[in-house]
Amino acid sequence: MMMNIKRRVFLKGSLAAGTVGVAVGAGLLAPQAVIAAWNEKAFQAKSIDDALAAALGGSSSTASDAIKIKAPDIAENGAVVPVSVAAEMAGVESIVLLAEGNNAPLLATFTLGAGAAPDISTRIKMGKTSDVIAVVKAGGKLHSARKSVKVTIGGCGG
């Protein structure tokens, strides 16, 4: 009887270990992903203030001319809007991109490591004509800039 119980326990243990192993192998539990979990609350927030509060720990930012957003004035296709953000300030820790008119406004957060320049380009989706907002965290303070982009075909629905 004892033997059987132990055998059960052993089987359970090895099965559990097996699942974790497979998960790691498949990239489900990439080691980095465990350390920096995806900020679900911030990305699901429906308002810009909520998203910023969850992503950066504060929603009040000061408008800054030192942040340059490069985006088209008119985007023909809202599914692909090229956006560049460059901040001319020192000590930038992170850059956050938001689209004001999207269902979930928070698009991306970029955390910069040592030596990284505060200059990021990517392509975003925009549901409708609205402002693209960049919030830069430097020296513990939030700075923001915005640029209006007119979208002729929305890129979020279908």
Add this chain to the structure above:
Amino acid sequence: MANSIKIRAKIKDNTTEVKCLITHPMETGLRKDSKTGQLIPAHFINEVMADVGGKSVMNAQWSGGISKNPYLSFSFTGAAKGDEVKITWADNQGGGDSETATIS
């Protein structure tokens, strides 16, 4: 999912500029399949990491609001020609890939 990432890394005046393209559908989970009317499940990259020589230079968290087949460019200082840049991504369905490129 091999070779889902294309990376170009060029150094100029001590600043390395990295440009990369990732092949990924980036579904928000809000789009409907035009034939069945069913919602297409969310499937998007939620994390992108860039390492140089084992040190993290950039870590991005994304939502489904980043375009399909995402493009990303960033730059950093402190690397030399011949160093390797490693880009790793992970998506919300447990997929992921990584690729390294030599700085030229």
